[in-house]
Amino acid sequence: MIQLKSIHHIAIICTDYPVSKKFYTQILGLTLQQEIYRAERDSYKADLALNGQYIIELFSFPNVPARLSFPEAAGLRHLAFEVEDVETARQELINQSVEVQEVRVDEHTGKRFCFFSDPDGLPLELYER
Template identity: 70%
Template sequence: MLQLNAIHHIAIICSDYERSKQFYTEILGLQIIQEVYRAERDSYKLDLALNGQYVIELFSFPNPPARPSRPEALGLRHLAFAVGDVETAKTALEAAGVDVEPIRIDAQTGRRFTFFSDPDGLPLEFYEE
């Protein structure tokens, strides 16, 4: 049987590189590992870490095609970040001008969670540990 060790990273293609870079680093607080401009592809690649662990590759490409991104669209449903307190995280996002859905309770676990979107509408979640 195949043995997976962990999720290595998540790749995200954005429409406005500087806006998304600011969102993921200044608002969500991910740390920049490295940033590379690939002239042959007219594309940036930004490697981001959370608590020292490599988690996201943020790409820019000229004229990427649109993709449905609401949680019920086919494919990746959303990306969830674990937080200690959903209310505190929600308040911090709202203070930064990010629209955040009302906090809900997971019927299976009793944990609180909420959804919001990145600058391109990618659905993101805060899930309380």
């Protein structure tokens, strides 16, 4: 069996690079570690970190096709971020004009969580520590 150590990163392709870069850095607070423009692909690649740990590669490509991405569709369901207090974090997103669903309680863990989306509709979750 392969010996996995951890999740290294998550790759996200966006449709509007400046908008998504702003969302992930200025609204969610991820840190831009490195940004590269690849002229041969007309593509940007940003390496984003959370608390100093590299977690997201944000890509742009011209004319990317749309992909259905709902929490109940096949494939990646959502990306969840852990927070200390879901209600406080939810309100901070609302203050930044991000639409956020109501807080729910996980019936198995008793933890609070809520869903929202990035600028391209990728489902994201806040999950209470």
